[in-house]
Amino acid sequence: MTQIGHALTGAAIGVLSLPPGASKKRAALQLAAFALLGNLPDLPFPGWGHDRYYFSHSLLVNLAAILALLMLLALLRPTRSSLGGVRVLLGGSLSWLSHLLLDSFYNHGKGVMILWPFSEGRLVLPLPWFSVMPAIPPPITPEMLRIYAIEFAFYFPLVLLAIYARYYKSYKIRSRLV
Numbered sequence: 001m002t003q004i005g006h007a008l009t010g011a012a013i014g015v016l017s018l019p020p021g022a023s024k025k026r027a028a029l030q031l032a033a034f035a036l037l038g039n040l041p042d043l044p045f046p047g048w049g050h051d052r053y054y055f056s057h058s059l060l061v062n063l064a065a066i067l068a069l070l071m072l073l074a075l076l077r078p079t080r081s082s083l084g085g086v087r088v089l090l091g092g093s094l095s096w097l098s099h100l101l102l103d104s105f106y107n108h109g110k111g112v113m114i115l116w117p118f119s120e121g122r123l124v125l126p127l128p129w130f131s132v133m134p135a136i137p138p139p140i141t142p143e144m145l146r147i148y149a150i151e152f153a154f155y156f157p158l159v160l161l162a163i164y165a166r167y168y169k170s171y172k173i174r175s176r177l178v
Contacts, residue, residue, distance in 0.1 A: 001106050002133055003039050004148055008155035009102060010038025010095035015162035017091025019084040030088070037095040041103075057100055058116040066093045101125075108132040129154075 014034030018027055041056045042049050048056045055061055070089065104112045104123040111122025131147050138144075 001103055002151055004151040005102055005155045006038040006099055007035035008159055009098050010034040012158040012162040013091050013095045015166055017088050034095045037092050038099055040096050041099045054113040054116045057112045059114045062097060106130050106132055
């Protein structure tokens with residue numbers, strides 16, 4: 001999967017996780033952070049990402065990393081308003097973990113060893129319209145643009161649905177107050 005689908009899914013979760021009354025600046029920062037969290041298992045850190053796919057795409061490893069990050073945040077004691085509360089932290093965790101499920105939608109022959117190190121079984125839920133990018137992408141080709149367009153067409157409606165759900169919920173709350 002490309003960064004497009006992971007980022008759009010992370011952004012959709014970010015929309016749903018925004019604290020009530022968030023400023024436009026806060027919303028933009030949160031959506032960017034959630035898009036990045038959606039791509040985290042693929043980031044090219046040493047011993048991480050596609051170099052050690054089984055490791056960076058393991059549910060246990062990712063849950064441990066999320067737990068460590070949450071513990072670090074608890075030690076640093078940031079203000080509730082700076083993070084947005086439990087809703088934002090859970091949404092960020094979900095954005096991060098969504099990566100594992102989304103990668104299972106691609107028939108790249110690998111699947112996702114989601115239960116590694118306890119099992120070498122692979123989660124494979126391929127959707128036939130998703131293609132895999134070449135490992136080392138060449139300059140932009142029509143095939144790459146096609147892959148990006150398909151992912152955008154499939155995942156951007158999630159962002160629109162999240163915006164609609166957030167607006168609809170806000171509208172219902174305001175209409176009850178009137």
